[in-house]
Amino acid sequence: MTLKQNDARVKTPIANRPWFIYVVLSPIFFVLLGYVIYPLLGVFRDSFFVNGSFSLAYYKRIFNTSGMTNLQAIWNSLYISVLSVICCGIVGTGLAFLLESFEFPGRKALKAFAVIPMALPSLIGAISFDFLYGSTGIIPRGLKAIFGLSAVPFALKGISGVLVVHTFTMYTYFYLPVSAALRNADTSLEEAASGLGASRRQVFGRVRLPMLTPSITAATMLVFMISMASYTAPLIYGIDRTLTMQIVLSRTNGDLGMASAQSTILAMISVFFLVIMRAYEGRRNYSGVSKGSAIHRKEVKGRFTRALTVAGSFLAVLFLMLPIFVIILISFSANGKWTTQVLPPVYTLNHYVDLFTQTKFLLPIKNSLIMSLAAAAGNVVFGVAAAYFMSRRKFAGRGIVDKLIMLPWSLPGTVVGISLIVAFNIPTIFSFGQVWVGTYYILPIAYFVRHLPLVYRSTCASFAQTDASCEEAARGLGANWFFGFFRVVLPMVAGGVASGAILGLVQGVGEFVASILLYTSKSMPISVAINQQMYSFRFGTACAYGTLQIALVAVLLLISERLKGDTASGPI
Numbered sequence: 001m002t003l004k005q006n007d008a009r010v011k012t013p014i015a016n017r018p019w020f021i022y023v024v025l026s027p028i029f030f031v032l033l034g035y036v037i038y039p040l041l042g043v044f045r046d047s048f049f050v051n052g053s054f055s056l057a058y059y060k061r062i063f064n065t066s067g068m069t070n071l072q073a074i075w076n077s078l079y080i081s082v083l084s085v086i087c088c089g090i091v092g093t094g095l096a097f098l099l100e101s102f103e104f105p106g107r108k109a110l111k112a113f114a115v116i117p118m119a120l121p122s123l124i125g126a127i128s129f130d131f132l133y134g135s136t137g138i139i140p141r142g143l144k145a146i147f148g149l150s151a152v153p154f155a156l157k158g159i160s161g162v163l164v165v166h167t168f169t170m171y172t173y174f175y176l177p178v179s180a181a182l183r184n185a186d187t188s189l190e191e192a193a194s195g196l197g198a199s200r201r202q203v204f205g206r207v208r209l210p211m212l213t214p215s216i217t218a219a220t221m222l223v224f225m226i227s228m229a230s231y232t233a234p235l236i237y238g239i240d241r242t243l244t245m246q247i248v249l250s251r252t253n254g255d256l257g258m259a260s261a262q263s264t265i266l267a268m269i270s271v272f273f274l275v276i277m278r279a280y281e282g283r284r285n286y287s288g289v290s291k292g293s294a295i296h297r298k299e300v301k302g303r304f305t306r307a308l309t310v311a312g313s314f315l316a317v318l319f320l321m322l323p324i325f326v327i328i329l330i331s332f333s334a335n336g337k338w339t340t341q342v343l344p345p346v347y348t349l350n351h352y353v354d355l356f357t358q359t360k361f362l363l364p365i366k367n368s369l370i371m372s373l374a375a376a377a378g379n380v381v382f383g384v385a386a387a388y389f390m391s392r393r394k395f396a397g398r399g400i401v402d403k404l405i406m407l408p409w410s411l412p413g414t415v416v417g418i419s420l421i422v423a424f425n426i427p428t429i430f431s432f433g434q435v436w437v438g439t440y441y442i443l444p445i446a447y448f449v450r451h452l453p454l455v456y457r458s459t460c461a462s463f464a465q466t467d468a469s470c471e472e473a474a475r476g477l478g479a480n481w482f483f484g485f486f487r488v489v490l491p492m493v494a495g496g497v498a499s500g501a502i503l504g505l506v507q508g509v510g511e512f513v514a515s516i517l518l519y520t521s522k523s524m525p526i527s528v529a530i531n532q533q534m535y536s537f538r539f540g541t542a543c544a545y546g547t548l549q550i551a552l553v554a555v556l557l558l559i560s561e562r563l564k565g566d567t568a569s570g571p572i
Contacts, residue, residue, distance in 0.1 A: 021395050028386050032404045034430030035449050039419035040267070040411075046422050047261035058261035069241060074265065077243045080159060080234075081227035084166040088223045091167055092174025093216065100182040104300035106313025115176070116320045117169050119554040121510030123527050124546040125169040126236040127534065128323035129156060131330060133164070138326065141342045161237035166227055168323070173222045177215035221277045225270050229412030231513040244513065247414045251517055256422065263418040267411055274410050324550060331543035338539065351544035361541070363522075364529035365548065367443075371525065372508030375447035376455075376501045383455030384497055388489070391463035409453035413513030416450055420518065440523045446514045451504035458500025462493035502560040506553050 050057050062070040099111050117125065132139055133156040140152035147153075156164055231244040239245070243266045250259035300309055331351060333344030355361045386405055390398060408416060424436035436442045466489075490497075512527035519528050526549050533542035 021389055021393050024385065025389055025395075025401075028382055028401070030430075031382055032401070034428075035420075035445060036404055036407060038428075038430060039416075039423035040407075042422040043260045043263050043267075043415070043419045046257055047264045050257060058258050061258065062261060062265065070246060070262070073241045073243050073246045073262075074269075076159070076239065076241050077228055077266070078269070080162055080166070080230070080239075080242065081224050083163055084170065084227040085220050085223045087163055087167040088171045088174050089216065089220065092171035092219065093178050093212075095171070096175050096178035096182060100179055101297055102300055103297040104309040104313075105306055106310050106317075110313045110316055113317045113320045115172055116324065118172050119550055119557060120169060120323060121512070121527065121546075121549055121553060122169060122230070123232045123510070123512045123530055124327060124549060125323060126165050126232045127530070127542070127546065128327050129161070129165050129168065130236050131326050131539075132322060134161070138342060145342055157237055159237075159239060162230070162233040162239055165233040165237075166223075166230065170223050170226060173226075174216070174219040177219055178212055181212050181215040217277055217280065221274055224273055224277075225410055225412070228266065228270050228273075229414065229513060231414065231516070244412060244414045247418060248516065251418065251421070256418075259418050260422060263415045267415045270410055270412060270415075327543045327546045327550065329543075330539055331547045333540045333543075335538045335540045344540075348540070351540045354541070355544055355548065361529075364524050364526045364545070367523055368509050368525040368527075371444045371447060371523070372505050372511075374444045375451060375508055376504045378444075378448045379452050379455040379504050380497060380501050383452055383500065384459050384490070384493075387456050387459035387463055391460055405456050406453045408449050413446075413450065413511070414517065416446055417514040417517035420446055420449075437518075438520055440520070442518045443515060443523050443525065446518055447504075447508045447511060450511070450514065451507050454504045454507065455497065455500035458496045458503070459493055462496025466492045499560050502556050506556045506560075509549060509552055509556070 047058055048054055048056070062074075064070075095114060099107060099114065120128070131137055133154075134140070135152060135155035135157060137152075137155065140155050143149070144152045229244060230242070231248065234240070234242045234245050240249070243262055247259050247262045247266065250256070250262060300306055330338075330344060332347045332349065334346040334348045334350075337346040338344040355365065386401070389395075390402055420442060421437050424431045424442065427433045427435055436445070510527060511525065512531070515525050515528050516531070519525060524532075526545055530542045530545045530549070533539075533545065
């Protein structure tokens, strides 16, 4: 009996042994410990220590009522974030209801262009709106010239400018999930409510809107956290009293302890809001128990109404495309020639020639591509491994690992940047005995940490939609774990993996907030190059970079959409 038991133990596949999962997950634990937990603990520690001694001096400076700069920054960040959520919710949800509930001329065109803001990196979006609607923008200057006014009739500036930019660039976070929820809505519930005597308002408020709560809650969390982390819009519109601006200012002035304290507060606000929204979402069950058909769009009738919808759709599409048009237009303008004119007076192709022929202009393009690709490759390796074992295996600490992987996505880029500076400005085991701050490696690490959740969550969604019996069948036919994983499992989730990796590439190419804290002259990415060209008043060169960035992001997004359309899986 003892011999049989020993034989059974010998023949047990390695992949089925209890310790195997921890061996495979050990690199993931190392990555989470070294590049997520350790840097964040370093920021938290440094915020409480001054010259090696425990102190609350940094927090006293922040909450000192005699110097209101930091308190005003906290208030402005919260104020802008809440208003951004409200504005994006109104625009995104309203547009989703309009396009999914009504059939009218121009609907398909408007729906196709409704996702255009996703192709605009944050910095380019803010710059384009300033060129269009700022105090020296094309439209205010044009109206002033047309009507012979003594001053421009309007101009985006201050918090209002930030809110407009946030609304334009972030409303898609509401529009996309609400549209998907409306398309998959069970109309039988609404029909039942109507049959029981409920009015249209009651049906909307008591039936349809609650069913959209998960989508709206997820969008609210995303927009709030992105708004809290926003740096580019406040930078362009002169709002220097926000937490992100104060963190960058403290870092620039060499006050790393104050930057750590400010980063800690910013991280705590973001995580607290995330916990509150998760708790609110978990209070009720929003899933339906019946299976009905999707909502039917009502056709808009009447000659005048249809003409009005055509005009409205045209204006909406024009408004969505104008930011891209203006960036492309200015990319051909000669530097230093556009001063008080409505439109640039002199045009040239030299900017594009310089980008691909001169090393100093080509370097940021090369850096962005190399660093984003390197980070995406790391995300694929670690994200797929983590998603597989989180989806297919049960082990102690599974929930904690999931939350740690997703943690960087809830943290602003400034917090991630400061945490890496604090962690790797001295040699550590995680930096392999080297100082990484001021080197080429720190930026790819930042991109890797920030975008790992994208590949992980995308792959988890793919695993949730695949049948584990396929892998079991391969094992039953004699395949070992490695053969079964690479030849059976991985091809089944390849679309979701690729989609998440491409979205990570998109984020890396457009990343600015963490980059501005970590870059060096040798690792300068496109976004930082755009910012420097703008401050040098080389608008043509900046917009040539921006056009290239938009084109690259648009191609990546199209590939991602194609992958999602060709496979049953995709990012969530």
